[in-house]
Amino acid sequence: MFKPKVFLAEFIGTFALVFVVVAAVIVSGAGGGPVANALAAGFALTALTAIFGHISGGHFNPAVTFAMALNGRVKWLEALFYWIAQFVGAILAALLLNYFVTTLGGSMDGAASLGALTNPGSATVPTRMMAMGFEAVLTFLLVSAYLQTVMLNKADGGWVYGATYAFAVLAGGLFTGASLNPARTFAVAIFAGATHSITDPFLYVVYFIGPLFGATLAVLAYNYFNGIMDLEDDEEEEEETEAVEAKSAE
16 A cells, blocks of 8 residues: 655655765765775664654665564555655655766765675675675674664664664775675665676576565564564463463462
8 A cells, every 4th residue: 555655754864864875975986985985874774764764664765664564564565656756756866966966977886785705706606606795794784783673662673773883884884895695785776787787697696686685584583582572471361371370270
């Protein structure tokens, strides 16, 4: 079911997140440094989750939406509208940044989702498969943070989500560019064809399949851990009920 407010919130949120993250990567390449890049990404996600989280859930990432649909919190038809909003928002952000950068005589090549494991000049099939695993691991952590905090409406959810994104970007930037977000990768690849073309099948293997696989593992982990906690809670309630009944019988 199409919900205009949800669509608009995800569109604006993803646009803003991709705009900030990609701009930070460009600044990082000009001497800003990986720490500044990670902090910009983390703070942006924290702020946007606080702003739009109560409207759309604050996904801003197709992998997070995939996890929510897989977990039954979002219907698959609704997820489709989430994805449209996210990809359109990301592409518009990349388009605008490309305009700014090319006006200054630069290019978007340095903003592509690339690292030592996926650099076209040195990457091999084995390194790209390792990159897919790297993206899966980091996305697992990111989506787990979302499921265990933001989705459960915990007070510190936005900060945990943003902090996880920050340390994931810091840890994975050198290896894969730490995208963890198919919309971000695809949008920039449209305008950075010299380094990462949208016709390259490994772009989808590493930066689509990797994050979606990581999101799937995060859902399985969430269901397992919360299933255990629910079982323990039920057992405690049964024990308390039995104790009350035994005391009443006396």
